[in-house]
Amino acid sequence: MDSSDPLANAVPAATDRDRPDRRTLANAIRILAMDAVQQANSGHPGMPMGMADIAEVLANDFMRCNPSNPGWPDRDRLVVSNGHGCMLQYALLHLTGYDLPLEQLRQFRQLHSRTPGHPEYRLTPGVETTTGPLGQGLANAVGMALAEATLAAEFNRDGENIVDHWTWCLAGDGCLMEGISHEACSLAGHLGLGKLVVFYDDNGISIDGEVAGWFSDDTAQRFEAYGWQVVPDIDGHNAEAIAQAIATAREDRQRPTLICCKTIIGWGAPNKQGTEGVHGAALGDEEIAATRAQIGWADTTPFAIPDNVYAAWDKRAAGAALEGEWQQRYERYAAAHPELAAEFMRRQAGDLPADWSKHMMRHLHHVQTEGSDTATRKSSKAMIEFFAPRLPELFGGSADLSGSNGTDWNGHTAVGKPAYRGNYLHYGVREFGMTAIANGLALHGGYIPFTATFLTFSDYARNAVRMAALMGTRQILVYTHDSIGLGEDGPTHQSVEHLSSLRLIPNLHVWRPADDVETVAAWMAAIERAEGPSALALSRQDLPHLERDVPGVENIRRGGYVLHEPPQTPEALIIATGSEVAIAVATAKTLAAEGRAIRVVSMPCLDLFETQDAAYRESVLPAHIEARVAIEAGVSALWRYYVGPRGRVLGVDRFGESAPAADVYRHFGLTEAHLANALLELIGEPETA
Numbered sequence: 030m031d032s033s034d035p036l037a038n039a040v041p042a043a044t045d046r047d048r049p050d051r052r053t054l055a056n057a058i059r060i061l062a063m064d065a066v067q068q069a070n071s072g073h074p075g076m077p078m079g080m081a082d083i084a085e086v087l088a089n090d091f092m093r094c095n096p097s098n099p100g101w102p103d104r105d106r107l108v109v110s111n112g113h114g115c116m117l118q119y120a121l122l123h124l125t126g127y128d129l130p131l132e133q134l135r136q137f138r139q140l141h142s143r144t145p146g147h148p149e150y151r152l153t154p155g156v157e158t159t160t161g162p163l164g165q166g167l168a169n170a171v172g173m174a175l176a177e178a179t180l181a182a183e184f185n186r187d188g189e190n191i192v193d194h195w196t197w198c199l200a201g202d203g204c205l206m207e208g209i210s211h212e213a214c215s216l217a218g219h220l221g222l223g224k225l226v227v228f229y230d231d232n233g234i235s236i237d238g239e240v241a242g243w244f245s246d247d248t249a250q251r252f253e254a255y256g257w258q259v260v261p262d263i264d265g266h267n268a269e270a271i272a273q274a275i276a277t278a279r280e281d282r283q284r285p286t287l288i289c290c291k292t293i294i295g296w297g298a299p300n301k302q303g304t305e306g307v308h309g310a311a312l313g314d315e316e317i318a319a320t321r322a323q324i325g326w327a328d329t330t331p332f333a334i335p336d337n338v339y340a341a342w343d344k345r346a347a348g349a350a351l352e353g354e355w356q357q358r359y360e361r362y363a364a365a366h367p368e369l370a371a372e373f374m375r376r377q378a379g380d381l382p383a384d385w386s387k388h389m390m391r392h393l394h395h396v397q398t399e400g401s402d403t404a405t406r407k408s409s410k411a412m413i414e415f416f417a418p419r420l421p422e423l424f425g426g427s428a429d430l431s432g433s434n435g436t437d438w439n440g441h442t443a444v445g446k447p448a449y450r451g452n453y454l455h456y457g458v459r460e461f462g463m464t465a466i467a468n469g470l471a472l473h474g475g476y477i478p479f480t481a482t483f484l485t486f487s488d489y490a491r492n493a494v495r496m497a498a499l500m501g502t503r504q505i506l507v508y509t510h511d512s513i514g515l516g517e518d519g520p521t522h523q524s525v526e527h528l529s530s531l532r533l534i535p536n537l538h539v540w541r542p543a544d545d546v547e548t549v550a551a552w553m554a555a556i557e558r559a560e561g562p563s564a565l566a567l568s569r570q571d572l573p574h575l576e577r578d579v580p581g582v583e584n585i586r587r588g589g590y591v592l593h594e595p596p597q598t599p600e601a602l603i604i605a606t607g608s609e610v611a612i613a614v615a616t617a618k619t620l621a622a623e624g625r626a627i628r629v630v631s632m633p634c635l636d637l638f639e640t641q642d643a644a645y646r647e648s649v650l651p652a653h654i655e656a657r658v659a660i661e662a663g664v665s666a667l668w669r670y671y672v673g674p675r676g677r678v679l680g681v682d683r684f685g686e687s688a689p690a691a692d693v694y695r696h697f698g699l700t701e702a703h704l705a706n707a708l709l710e711l712i713g714e715p716e717t718a
Contacts (some may be wrong), residue, residue, distance in 0.1 A: 059297050064332050107157065110164065158468070164204045206244055218285060252287045403545055428457065487564070510567075513697065548567070589641075603660065
């Protein structure tokens with residue numbers, strides 16, 4: 030078949046004489062979806078029933094995947110951004126032969142099943158990303174399509190395309206109402222991601238009813254303005270029209286495509302279709318019986334799918350053939366380009382380069398020996414300069430703050446069309462879209478992405494940060510200008526609540542390094558952490574380089590450690606992070622001259638410290654030392670857990686002030702004098718002979 034034919038890569042269809050027609054195949058999705066929701070008495074049957082015909086054409090004629098190997102690197106990616114309709118995806122995975130047996134569909138939305146109420150990455154074979162918060166799946170799909178384009182530019186050689194797949198995304202009205210859809214789709218159009226195809230489920234209904242009351246955008250013109258190809262006014266229940274629309278989408282490799290599909294939500298349910306009543310509730314036994322009659326489904330047994338329908342849907346043999354053909358291409362490629370092939374597979378596996386830890390630990394000790402006073406955002410940039418040449422999978426980016434964030438290292442190359450060769454993306458002022466797109470990059474494989482903005486703007490991106498933690502994606506979140514230390518920009522930009530807020534997110538490691546050495550350790554830990562994201566909160570202002578012994582250097586990576594120990598048994602301790610650690614050390618040394626023994630604990634990553642064994646945590650924060658003061662330029666509540674009932678916290682429990690940083694620190698009492706007074710109040714006057 031001619032490679033220019035848009036159907037050239039279509040999955041071969043079965044030719045059995047008793048093959049069911051397309052509508053029957055789509056109806057199998059409808060049956061499984063409505064029965065699963067009914068059994069759970071919870072869920073959203075309307076979208077799966079409305080988009081079943083679209084899914085049938087896509088899965089049977091165009092999707093390239095191997096159900097027996099969901100991790101095949103060159104598979105097409107399918108993202109269900111309107112994740113409340115997850116029974117569509119579960120039905121597809123089950124019917125096509127993924128490891129998702131019927132019993133799992135019967136357990137829809139039940140504890141410990143592989144069919145939760147919204148798709149969850151790592152839980153269900155074949156689910157590429159966790160969706161549910163509307164619009165984020167769409168942004169993830171942009172990241173996946175970007176990864177495909179850039180990896181293809183980096184690895185494909187001499188007509189041997191080992192990276193050559195499509196990203197397909199289902200999205201509804203709610204996804205397109207969310208602001209993140211503007212951020213992500215605007216950037217996708219600018220980049221010309223021509224192998225991204227989005228199906229817009231234009232059914233005109235959301236939970237509150239007809240969306241015409243609050244959503245009257247001209248969606249087609251909106252996406253045309255972004256630079257997308259738009260295929261308008263497709264009957265989403267006409268298989269031939271859907272197939273032709275997809276063929277049209279595949280002909281244009283210069284632009285992403287939006288296929289606008291007019292559908293009826295809950296198609297087939299005679300009394301409820303087209304209404305909000307079918308959106309988010311079980312149909313009920315009577316309506317299910319009426320639906321079976323309406324669509325001509327003879328078997329009234331719940332979840333019953335005829336053998337010939339299963340046979341027509343089964344993609345295991347076709348998928349194995351597709352992967353086998355790719356494997357042959359890969360072997361030819363590996364013979365011609367062995368080093369590139371090995372690098373491709375290493376990156377797909379998520380393994381770090383050989384001797385990575387050895388090089389990084391050597392560098393960590395070098396910085397301890399040769400370090401200098403500098404802002405941790407500058408220390409971060411220096412660290413990127415050091416390790417980026419050794420880590421080709423690093424993919425950076427900033428939300429229009431590259432210079433301020435220190436992420437524009439000397440070896441970065443900005444990605445753009447038509448070549449897509451690069452390792453850095455100028456995301457523009459799109460914090461939410463940036464973070465969700467980077468989640469897509471991480472999910473696709475082949476990259477370790479990092480993103481950057483000011484810490485105060487992490488609020489814009491928060492739900493994508495939460496999704497990164499929920500999915501366990503390896504994304505690094507660089508947040509600079511981390512506190513009142515940025516000074517004159519004032520309270521709108523001074524982060525006071527953000528550190529504590531981010532620390533509340535499970536599975537997110539939040540680092541606030543105190544100097545250049547802790548910054549190196551934070552980057553090392555973030556890169557080596559394969560099962561979740563890390564956030565680095567970095568200073569605008571210069572911070573002193575701190576002295577440590579060798580155990581101190583090693584223990585930074587445990588999240589909390591003894592930085593300064595007095596010669597005699599400590600009578601009190603200070604816990605500090607970031608820019609306040611130097612204040613703590615200076616205070617301890619001043620009080621030492623007065624005969625007071627003060628331990629200083631640096632706590633750059635509370636989340637990691639809490640994972641250490643009890644003996645280590647006790648060695649750092651002994652229970653018998655009750656005189657404790659915590660100091661951090663942020664809200665104080667979290668630290669009360671660490672200082673206990675007798676302790677004190679010096680923090681900032683109100684919004685900041687616009688003034689030079691030193692003046693703001695004095696205004697809020699974050700000084701050596703205030704810290705010394707707090708300690709002396711706890712430990713009292715020294716005993717006299």
